[in-house]
Amino acid sequence: xxxxxxxxxxxxxxxxxxxxxxxxxxxxxxxxxxxxxxxxxxxxxxxxxxxxxxxxxxxxxxxxxxxxxxxxxxxxxxxxxxxxxxxxxxxxxxxxxxxxxxxxxxxxxxxxxxxxxxxxxxxxxxxxxxxxxxxxxxxxxxxxxxxxx
Amino acid sequence: xxxxxxxxxxxxxxxxxxxxxxxxxxxxxxxxxxxxxxxxxxxxxxxxxxxxxxxxxxxxxxxxxxxxxxxxxxxxxxxxxxxxxxxxxxxxxxxxxxxxxxxxxxxxxxxxxxxxxxxxxxxxxxxxxxxxxxxxxxxxxxxxxxxxxxxxxxxxxxxxxxxxxxxxxxxxxxxxxxxxxxxxxxxxxxxxxxxxxxxxxxxxxxxxxxxxxxxxxxxxxxxxxxxxxxxxxxxxxx
Numbered sequence: 001x002x003x004x005x006x007x008x009x010x011x012x013x014x015x016x017x018x019x020x021x022x023x024x025x026x027x028x029x030x031x032x033x034x035x036x037x038x039x040x041x042x043x044x045x046x047x048x049x050x051x052x053x054x055x056x057x058x059x060x061x062x063x064x065x066x067x068x069x070x071x072x073x074x075x076x077x078x079x080x081x082x083x084x085x086x087x088x089x090x091x092x093x094x095x096x097x098x099x100x101x102x103x104x105x106x107x108x109x110x111x112x113x114x115x116x117x118x119x120x121x122x123x124x125x126x127x128x129x130x131x132x133x134x135x136x137x138x139x140x141x142x143x144x145x146x147x148x149x
Numbered sequence: 150x151x152x153x154x155x156x157x158x159x160x161x162x163x164x165x166x167x168x169x170x171x172x173x174x175x176x177x178x179x180x181x182x183x184x185x186x187x188x189x190x191x192x193x194x195x196x197x198x199x200x201x202x203x204x205x206x207x208x209x210x211x212x213x214x215x216x217x218x219x220x221x222x223x224x225x226x227x228x229x230x231x232x233x234x235x236x237x238x239x240x241x242x243x244x245x246x247x248x249x250x251x252x253x254x255x256x257x258x259x260x261x262x263x264x265x266x267x268x269x270x271x272x273x274x275x276x277x278x279x280x281x282x283x284x285x286x287x288x289x290x291x292x293x294x295x296x297x298x299x300x301x302x303x304x305x306x307x308x309x310x311x312x313x314x315x316x317x318x319x320x321x322x323x324x325x326x327x328x329x330x331x332x333x334x335x336x337x338x339x340x341x342x343x344x345x346x347x348x349x350x351x352x353x354x355x356x357x358x359x360x361x362x363x364x365x366x367x368x369x370x371x372x373x374x375x376x377x378x379x380x381x382x383x384x385x386x387x
Binding site: 004007008011014015018019021022023026036056092093094095096097100103118119120121122123124125126127128129130 | 189190191192193194195196199202224227228229230262263264265266269309310312313314316317320324327328330331332333340341342344345
């Protein structure tokens with residue numbers, strides 16, 4: 001074997017080993033780094049009230065109720081199977097609308113209502129001009145496909 | 150491949166190519182940014198903040214593409230001892246780091262109005278920050294080598310190791326789905342409306358040409374410095 005081929009083989013083995021190690025590490029981390037509970041995982045996780053957790057999901061349509069004081073709201077977060085009631089006091093992000101994604105930091109209250117300290121809105125991967133949308137602008141459930149019809 | 154290994158031949162091609170890349174890059178980038186800023190519709194949810202995409206996405210792609218280039222050049226340097234490979238890897242590092250930083254900054258500015266936060270420790274954001282730090286490490290390491298233009302073997306090994314992060318950035322929105330949305334543009338198609346997609350691709354082309362021009366300029370500078378150094382050494386010998 002020529003020295004050049006030896007070096008090529010060495011580099012190939014090193015790259016393969018590295019990618020393998022990276023993928024294994026990432027896969028292992030995937031199990032650990034669960035970023036948030038969804039309503040379904042929260043329902044089965046048996047989290048004690050008062051423990052700081054993060055909740056993620058979609059804002060259920062028609063569930064946002066604004067209180068008379070203007071800063072308190074309640075809404076329901078849903079995923080495929082379950083729902084979770086959330087209470088929040090504060091200014092909501094621009095993208096916080098019904099049908100869009102939301103990530104909330106907070107804890108469960110004694111009555112199993114999730115009390116959020118902070119709300120982050122989540123945008124989906126669809127980018128659609130406003131003019132195309134002669135539809136309900138308070139909902140984010142539309143994609144390019146539903147709009148272009 | 151060794152046909153282009155000759156630095157003299159490379160310089161003959163690179164010298165006339167540089168101004169072409171530079172001016173076409175500037176024209177396309179400026180055009181795309183003006184188009185994006187003034188002649189695209191507002192987005193249904195984000196409004197005008199969507200226009201950051203015309204800088205954010207090209208910067209992200211070039212930041213990642215830059216390190217991919219460093220890794221490929223490093224392999225070529227270690228295996229084939231191509232005389233230009235180390236020079237090109239080193240030339241890519243600073244523009245690559247700059248684009249990674251632009252991506253992080255514009256992303257942060259975009260995140261504040263849309264998500265409600267400047268920063269979250271989301272998988273995509275964190276792995277992109279790691280890429281920026283890898284660039285800084287690479288720049289420090291390659292500058293530490295004694296030869297002016299040549300890149301040390303340690304830096305090349307670091308360039309290859311750091312490439313592990315590139316697929317991690319790419320997959321991060323799927324593996325750790327949290328704050329950052331999933332990929333809009335995949336091999337299967339795009340979920341970005343044509344009204345944004347066309348200027349976005351023009352912008353990507355423009356920034357890429359600029360990137361190429363910067364790399365060629367830096368490579369030519371490095372080669373000139375190597376020649377100066379060689380001549381000084383010869384003069385010192387007499």
